[in-house]
Amino acid sequence: MKYQMIRFAMLVCLILFSKLGLSFEIEKIIKIDKVSFVSGGVGDESIARMHLLFKDFNFRLLFAALDGHYLSDVTVRIVDADGNVVMDTISQGPWMLVNLTPGMYLITATYEDKSVIQKTNIRKSGPRELVFRWKESPFSED
Numbered sequence: 556m557k558y559q560m561i562r563f564a565m566l567v568c569l570i571l572f573s574k575l576g577l578s579f580e581i582e583k584i585i586k587i588d589k590v591s592f593v594s595g596g597v598g599d600e601s602i603a604r605m606h607l608l609f610k611d612f613n614f615r616l617l618f619a620a621l622d623g624h625y626l627s628d629v630t631v632r633i634v635d636a637d638g639n640v641v642m643d644t645i646s647q648g649p650w651m652l653v654n655l656t657p658g659m660y661l662i663t664a665t666y667e668d669k670s671v672i673q674k675t676n677i678r679k680s681g682p683r684e685l686v687f688r689w690k691e692s693p694f695s696e697d
Contacts, residue, residue: 582595582604589656590653591653592644592654593608594627594651594652595647595650596648597625605650611654613677614652614654614683615650615651616650616651616685616686616687617686618646618649618651618687619649619688620688620689628646629646630644630646630664630665631663631664631665633655633662635660636660655677658676659676660674660676664687666687666689667689669690669691
């Protein structure tokens with residue numbers, strides 16, 4: 556119930572911002588063949604919009620450094636159990652939401668030439684979430 560109230564409050568805020576003429580970039584849902592996806596989450600408004608979209612997608616990916624900084628510009632490649640590439644794109648923020656048909660998938664996320672690979676099983680019901688983490692952060696001191 557609390558989560559629904561928060562989502563409702565975020566939606567009201569977004570509507571008010573648009574009515575007041577305040578501009579912001581809306582994340583674009585992209586559909587290629589049977590896969591639809593959206594990425595974003597840079598800034599508070601974008602995070603709020605992404606959270607509102609959670610219910611519409613069955614697979615969530617989050618990209619971050621081990622030090623806690625969120626990452627964008629991550630190359631994401633998703634391959635199905637038959638070896639078919641179902642998605643190959645670059646995330647525009649730390650969150651990527653994807654709709655996949657149920658089945659097994661291999662996900663390769665690459666940030667600054669370092670890849671993290673995970674397998675997942677997308678089921679007919681309920682969302683799946685994976686977090687990809689890298690040692691390096693763009694904010695690390697050398």
